[in-house]
Amino acid sequence: MILAQREKQTVVPTGKLLGLLSIVFTTVILLTIAQDFLESIRNSSSFYMEESLLFKAIWLLFVPILALLHRALQKVKSKRLVPLISFTLSASVFHLFAVSVTVWGLSMLFFGGRYDLYKVFSYTLAQDLYKIVMVYACFNLVHFHFLAKPIYTEQVEKQCLAQLTISYGRNKVMVLVNEIIKITSATPYIAIHVGDRAYLHADTLKSFHQKIDSEVFVQIHKTTIVNLQMIAAVKSRLNGDYDLQLKNGELVRLSRTYAEEFKKKLNLGPQDNL
Numbered sequence: 001m002i003l004a005q006r007e008k009q010t011v012v013p014t015g016k017l018l019g020l021l022s023i024v025f026t027t028v029i030l031l032t033i034a035q036d037f038l039e040s041i042r043n044s045s046s047f048y049m050e051e052s053l054l055f056k057a058i059w060l061l062f063v064p065i066l067a068l069l070h071r072a073l074q075k076v077k078s079k080r081l082v083p084l085i086s087f088t089l090s091a092s093v094f095h096l097f098a099v100s101v102t103v104w105g106l107s108m109l110f111f112g113g114r115y116d117l118y119k120v121f122s123y124t125l126a127q128d129l130y131k132i133v134m135v136y137a138c139f140n141l142v143h144f145h146f147l148a149k150p151i152y153t154e155q156v157e158k159q160c161l162a163q164l165t166i167s168y169g170r171n172k173v174m175v176l177v178n179e180i181i182k183i184t185s186a187t188p189y190i191a192i193h194v195g196d197r198a199y200l201h202a203d204t205l206k207s208f209h210q211k212i213d214s215e216v217f218v219q220i221h222k223t224t225i226v227n228l229q230m231i232a233a234v235k236s237r238l239n240g241d242y243d244l245q246l247k248n249g250e251l252v253r254l255s256r257t258y259a260e261e262f263k264k265k266l267n268l269g270p271q272d273n274l
Contacts, residue, residue: 017070021063029056050110057102058095058128065095066139073143084140091136092129099124161211166192166199173199177212181230181246185223196248218265220244220254228265 033052040047069091076083100121107115166173181193185205191198201208209217209225219225226244233245240256254262 018063018067021066025059025062028059029053032056032059054103054106054111054115057106058099058124058131061095061098061102062135065091065098066136069136069139070143073140084144088133088136088140092133095132095136096121096124096129099128160213164201166201168199175199178216178227178229180217180227181248181250182227182252183208183217183225215265218258218262220252220258220262222255222257224252226252 033049033056036052037047069087073087100117103120103124104115104117107113107120161177163174163176166175175192175194179194181195183205184191184193184198186200188202189200190203190205190208192201205219205223205225209219216229217225217227226246230246230248231244232247234254235243235245237243240259242254242259243251244254245251
């Protein structure tokens with residue numbers, strides 16, 4: 001029996017996030033409309049609800065774009081700064097053009113084309129770019145550091161195979177796992193080497209490796225797993241590969257692909273020589 005660690009992550013459903021964002025940005029829109037109304041009173045000017053609503057499209061568009069961004073961020077495992085900046089800039093540029101096209105399109109439908117595309121774009125760029133960038137930067141920071149952060153780690157007991165029964169001719173052989181010297185691929189079977197015999201067993205190398213103690217059995221080649229307790233010596237080939245001498249005198253190859261993991265099992269650093 002060994003202990004394996006399992007992490008659980010906070011996962012916010014996109015539907016729930018959409019609802020929350022809708023409430024937040026609807027509130028923002030109502031507050032900005034109220035601000036426009038108060039500003040018109042202060043300046044003793046006319047207040048036009050339709051025009052005020054038209055330019056609040058900048059806030060309304062945050063809802064679907066942030067929802068899409070949330071789905072994209074759920075697939076990103078890296079917590080580095082580069083993807084954070086990349087997502088922020090990409091979303092901001094897309095939002096800038098989306099607002100311009102939306103306001104221009106609504107202007108053509110309801111205001112007789114009073115606001116042309118270039119003027120809307122230049123106005124949004126000059127007046128609202130910092131708002132757009134700040135919203136996406138803050139959302140990405142929150143997502144990277146909280147929404148995708150493991151909330152706890154629990155230990156799970158993993159039952160490792162201690163013995164198995166193998167058909168050998170007309171007989172069945174009971175094999176103790178800790179007596180296995182190595183396991184090799186023999187498609188569509190695997191060959192389990194115990195003492196001076198090799199027993200064919202209906203399984204795959206990957207599947208069988210998951211059933212036994214990974215702290216004792218380590219893969220050294222795409223076709224071979226060995227019992228660390230059965231290794232007598234390690235000899236370098238001076239090309240990144242190694243030869244492992246087993247206690248029964250047999251030599252098996254340690255591929256450079258699996259050398260780093262092999263060193264970890266022997267409590268050696270990646271730079272240590274074997």
